[in-house]
Amino acid sequence: MTNTVCTVDLSERVQKQVSAERFAHILRVADLAAEIARVNGLDEERTYLAAILHDAARDFSAEQLIALTPPENQVEKAHPLALHGRASRVVAQSWGVEDLEVLEAIEGHVYGVTPEHPIGMAVYVADVSEPGRGVNAEIRELALRGKLLEAYQQAVVSKVTYLQSKGITPHPRTMKAYQKLTASKRTMVGSGSRNSARK
Numbered sequence: 001m002t003n004t005v006c007t008v009d010l011s012e013r014v015q016k017q018v019s020a021e022r023f024a025h026i027l028r029v030a031d032l033a034a035e036i037a038r039v040n041g042l043d044e045e046r047t048y049l050a051a052i053l054h055d056a057a058r059d060f061s062a063e064q065l066i067a068l069t070p071p072e073n074q075v076e077k078a079h080p081l082a083l084h085g086r087a088s089r090v091v092a093q094s095w096g097v098e099d100l101e102v103l104e105a106i107e108g109h110v111y112g113v114t115p116e117h118p119i120g121m122a123v124y125v126a127d128v129s130e131p132g133r134g135v136n137a138e139i140r141e142l143a144l145r146g147k148l149l150e151a152y153q154q155a156v157v158s159k160v161t162y163l164q165s166k167g168i169t170p171h172p173r174t175m176k177a178y179q180k181l182t183a184s185k186r187t188m189v190g191s192g193s194r195n196s197a198r199k
């Protein structure tokens with residue numbers, strides 16, 4: 001659906017409630033997410049909007065986050081800061097954003113989205129690979145070559161592998177995304193030619 005709210009106005013509202021460094025990160029994520037959207041045939045405007053709003057609540061205190069979005073499980077209780085995806089969605093809704101896919105992309109940028117949410121995948125990939133982070137350049141390059149699903153798979157798989165190597169339980173939504181992605185990866189490899197699988 002068409003957004004009835006102005007992206008520039010929303011960007012200014014976000015800028016007022018995050019640090020200058022955070023806002024610079026947000027702008028880099030938004031620019032990269034829009035470029036990823038363009039290359040992968042997604043709606044650039046809606047992807048940019050989701051990215052502008054993705055960290056709207058990132059600088060809230062733990063108490064503010066818990067008040068806005070009470071933890072729903074042990075992972076969220078243990079890491080209140082990670083509630084900021086859900087909290088940013090609530091903030092965006094309070095500012096008049098109604099586009100469900102945009103809202104799900106905002107919420108999903110912390111714990112991941114399932115592959116049925118391409119705007120969410122674009123924002124997630126842009127967030128973990130924007131140039132200011134200094135990591136995940138290969139994930140960014142994959143997405144900018146039109147291989148968003150592969151880039152997202154790589155981002156989620158490496159996150160789950162890292163958490164598990166540290167003995168940290170991934171969030172249930174991250175595991176749901178991981179399981180869907182690894183299942184589709186097996187299908188892709190299984191249906192591809194032997195030669196392409198070896199490359």
Ligand SMILES: [Fe+2]
Pocket residue numbers: 054055058084109110
């Ligand atoms: Fe974030």
